[in-house]
Amino acid sequence: MGICIDDGDIFNSHDVVSLFTNTPIEKCLDIIKERLKNDKTLKDRTKLNTEDIIELLQFILTTTYFSFRGQIFRQIFGAAIGSPVSAIVANLFMEWLEKEAIMTAPLDCKPKYWRRYVDDVLEIIQKDTTLKLTEHLNTIDPTGSIKFTHEEEDQGKIPFLDTLIVRKEDGSVKMLVYRKKTHTDQYLNFKSQYPLHQKLGVIRTLKKNILETSDAVYKIPCKGCDKSYVGETGRQFGVRLKEHRKDSETVKDTKFTKAKRKASTSEQHKSAITDHVAQENHVINWEGASILDKDSNAVSRRIRESIQIPKVGFHILVIRIMLPAAGKNNRCNRTGLGR
Structure with missing residues (x-):
């Protein structure tokens, strides 16, 4: 806030x-x-x-x-x-x-x-x-x-x-x-007699709430295959999603020669989503992104992230390397898509 x-x-x-x-x-x-x-x-x-x-x-x-x-x-x-x-x-x-x-x-x-x-x-x-x-x-x-x-x-x-x-x-x-204890997750029946703009307003409000959620473990699926990206963030989910999308679309929209395309597929980008777009030339299903879990503690949130991996599917790979050396920058984090 x-x-x-x-x-x-x-x-x-x-x-x-x-x-x-x-x-x-x-x-x-x-x-x-x-x-x-x-x-x-x-x-x-x-x-x-x-x-x-x-x-x-x-x-x-x-x-x-x-x-x-x-x-x-x-x-x-x-x-x-x-x-x-x-x-x-x-x-x-x-x-x-x-x-x-x-x-x-x-x-x-x-x-x-x-x-x-x-x-x-x-x-x-x-x-x-x-x-x-x-x-x-x-x-x-x-x-x-x-x-x-x-x-x-x-x-x-x-x-x-x-x-x-x-x-x-x-x-x-x-x-x-926030959800009251009496909340049932039931909203307007789309076949009801309410005006269409009110029904669409419910959808827009729910989407806005999701994008403003912070401290989340999330999933972003691929349209071109059955793989999904699992990640975690302490910031607003919508902000992190925009960053993923911007990086991926920069690679997707770049005009490559054959040599540069080959070099790009072997290059390690900011996130595994960008790597996947560069290597497979697939389209990411940004609208299908969803929140899997929430936790305000960074360490336990990463644990929850790892727990969510087998629940989402068999085509997810998350690699997290913990380096024993002391210091602030002693963790190499790589979360991505793969078999």
Whole structure:
């Protein structure tokens, strides 16, 4: 994450209770009206003036009707769940609230780090100030409808959205993919009636999570044969995958004479994937790359890497030579494809 946390600080998260249905509409309209008045580019984007927009917005936000058991009801407070405008209005209100909260927070509980996604907030604060900060946040909304709950880190770990944030002994921080205990690995049924863009969004999100995973043992298969590359990295998987791909495609796209091609096949490149591309002229299945295991400890991660080799298939070869000589550079590491 690129941040460090001191021994006297903790990670803490806050969450708004039922944001949409507790969003104060009148206060939102005042906030939006003020922002529109200060928007110098508004006239370039629409022929409507501020009063026109506010009138239309008020009509949309205060005329929400729904039926239940044969009766028709009107929502008299908050924003409607499912309305496209609700998310925008609620987020604008939260932008105002967080600015007020941070600006007026007492010094002893003022967050050192603050990141928000809609109604979920992650903070770094001093130990034993969580309750005081929560009480402060709960006083910002003039209607008293917006209330926060909180959760402190537990044993140096705290879930935030779909990530698990872990503080290391040196104060640095790493992120893992977080799954609740009730998680079943079941997502949208592609044959369901959800819009296509939502189904594709699930796939894109899962792919993004995989690429941002660090401390991983991974596999990259070859399209031209049944061999696969097994490797490990302490960095983000997506970053390491890009490095592999760049090196391999540099060799693949190079215009070789017959003599240079022969020389390239005997040359040892940065990774065994590049060697395989140069020697066999095969295409790597980058889209088929996957994470096999995870471990934050470098030594045990390499052990896990070796354990994964026989599980993946019979056409994988990993050679790791440990040199007995003392010194920082006493290990020669070669991980690759082969029989």
